[in-house]
Amino acid sequence: MKIIGIESAALVASAAVVDGDAVLAEYTLNHKKTHSQTLLPMLDESVRMAEGDLGTVDAIAVSGGPGSFTGLRIGSATAKGLGLALGKPLVHVPTTAAMAYGLYGCRDLICPLMDARRGQVYTGLYTFDGSGRMLTLREPWAGDPEEVLEEIRARGGKAVFLGDGVPVFRGRLEAALGEDALFAPPHVSRQRASAVAALGLVLLREGKTVDAAEERPEYLRVSQAERERSERLRGGAG
């Protein structure tokens, strides 16, 4: 089975083609947020260099959020356009789950931390069971790093942190957890389209696809205008 992976939820832009048990091609760039200009050329380059045939692609896996609203939409619209043109389904892969999947087999807590601004992180909690299956211990959420620490302390044991939230909050994590805080090495410390595609393959085999027309990012946050409006309405009611 062949699957395209699209990742543009944060600073990283990445495109990959995964065929069965191996990555055919991957292009990952962690430099400036110009995903609109880089993402499709990177996919084009990956497919051309691998002499890929788009007709043999079974699905398109997209990093579905949380993340930067604009970044997510660039990835989503790209995946939706591919799905429409190729007549193939999409696989919506939670961004934090794809990040955690890079640490395959890890029995400790895996905690992706994406800098969500305003002192918050987008995060989720994952681990692997003895048979190599990834378990979602807590679905992605947007919250304070302190809340993440409480959750990890409550569960006990070591936790592996990764993501662009690590450089922002590393001091607090080390202070709170000491030697129980581990940090992922560079090749798995940020988003990668190959991980999106690899986890996408797992979901595809389980039949968890979504029609290209139906796919939309999981923002986890309402827009500022909606937040202010509901505050206004609540204020008016009280």
Place this chain on the structure above:
Amino acid sequence: MADTLVLAVESSCDETAAAVVANGRTVLSNIISSQIALHTLYGGVVPELASRKHIENINPVIEAALREAGVSLAQIDVVAVTNGPGLVGALLVGVAEAKAIAWAAGKPLVGVHHIEGHVCANFLEHPELEPPFLCLIVSGGHTHLAVMKDYGEFEILGRTRDDAAGEALDKVARAVGLGYPGGPKIEKAALSGRPDAIPVPRGKVDDHPYDFSFSGMKSAVLNELNHAAMTGQTLSQADVAASFQQAVIDVLVSHAMRAAQDLGEKRLVLAGGVAANKALRAALEQACRSRGMTLYRPSPVYCTDNAAMIGSAGYYRWKKGRRDRWDLNAVPALQLGE
């Protein structure tokens, strides 16, 4: 020769639109999904919400455009997309989607200037119309007097120095309590108002007879409203709407007629969202008729944002050899002629 079919996508503001156009002139389908109901809750377009809606609507809209045209993607020759100007987050959805479709389907990609599209809307209904011609472009974000010298080539004669005409109408609509979308609300209210009820200056720019300035006109109305509020009077919404609309129309007509006279132009092409305003159309019709000129204007459905007009502009850009690469970006402040 076989028809050249363009699949066009437009998402620069609060309409998600797709169309299939043959040879830049014949509309095979024109699908528009409007977000007005959503943004009305907020009194104006909320960029983040517009972008989210575009993502939800874009595939069904494109699929409907292909279905209604009775063509498959394989039969499409060119993919055209608005890449500016507009709201960047909104533009990015259409640009990313159109690029992916063009890339995966192996079709050439052409980025289109939104305002050039508005002018080209006139080609969809006037087969005899060919450049060069004088055009008056009036929308929520733009007020231009220009000559389209050839397809896709513009010489700008004048532009607004501050607010666009539609923007000024929106602001006055909000100030007088009419709300969003301001232009249509003003037009409706003006029907029962007196156009001379409130004094509004006719804005001009010294030494630049083709340039526009609507900000001072808008301020004059806001001052009248403030003054009335302080002295305990109430101005009729209808009178404010009628007076301000008339002032805007007077300025647009006089500038356009002066340019036509100076250039010896016998045709005037009207374009942009405000071109749907019936009072503006009537005033321009009359001014043109009295000078022996012909006014070209799109039907209302092609005045508001749509993708058919992008399909026409995209066709002519493609015909002149324009091909965009996969790094085509959304450019919120794209200039006409870029």
